[in-house]
Each structure stands twice: as structure tokens, then as C-alpha cells.
Amino acid sequence: MLIFAFEVKPSPIDGKGLFAKSFIPARKKFGELKGERISHREGRRRAKQTKRIMIVEFDDGTSIDAANGGNEFSYVNHSCSPNSYMRIIGSRVEFYALRDIAKGEEITCNYGESHHHGTLPCGCGSENCKTRL
Numbered sequence: 001m002l003i004f005a006f007e008v009k010p011s012p013i014d015g016k017g018l019f020a021k022s023f024i025p026a027r028k029k030f031g032e033l034k035g036e037r038i039s040h041r042e043g044r045r046r047a048k049q050t051k052r053i054m055i056v057e058f059d060d061g062t063s064i065d066a067a068n069g070g071n072e073f074s075y076v077n078h079s080c081s082p083n084s085y086m087r088i089i090g091s092r093v094e095f096y097a098l099r100d101i102a103k104g105e106e107i108t109c110n111y112g113e114s115h116h117h118g119t120l121p122c123g124c125g126s127e128n129c130k131t132r133l
């Protein structure tokens, strides 16, 4: 398996983002989201208390909270025109390239409608942005 390098730095989209330090070809798995393993119930309790959340629920009754004990992939920002996607495999979250990602590009992922239910407006700036007027 190819190992790709990443760097966390300030993002034009929101706060900090994750940037590719090497070229990633389309459809390649390039990483896995880590975080604290918690129950669905605990995940929902935390989601009510925090504005900025990154909790993924699995069918086995567990969730991971990437805001706690997460790795660099917790910095992947939402975009309405992303260059990657998340796949849930069992109780793991894997990231794949949606298209070729150039060295230096910010990694983005579409986290779906739930992202827009919060009070944070989307800052992705893409043509397809759901919050663009």
C-alpha cells in the first residue's frame, strides 16, 4: 500500500485543514479516521453540547468521536465539491480519493446535509455550495 504524506495547516475553508504533501491518485484509499470509541448514546450527548463535532456512528452500536483522540484526518474540512469521500467499513472510517489530488491541495469531503443543520455556514466557496445564494 502506498503511504501518503499530509500536513495540517490553516485552511481558507474553516480553521485548520488537512493538505496533501504528495500526489494521491483517484480512488486510492489514503487514510483512516481515528477517534475515541464511544456509544451512540454518549455520541448524541456530546453532539448536543458541542458546536464543532465529528462523530461517526456504526451499526454495531459504537461511534467514534474524532474530536477526542482523533488523528490528522479529523482536520478534513467539508466541501460541497469535495476531492475525497468517506467509506464506513464495519466499524472503521476510511478515506478515498474521489479524483486525482495534487500535492499541496486541501483534502475535502462532503459530510452531507447534517453539516448544514448547524449554525455554522459552509465556507467551501465551491460553485455547488449548498449555502451559496
Ligand SMILES: [Zn+2]
Residues within 6 Å of the ligand: 079, 080, 081, 122, 123, 124, 125, 126, 128, 129, 130, 131
Ligand atoms: Zn459548501
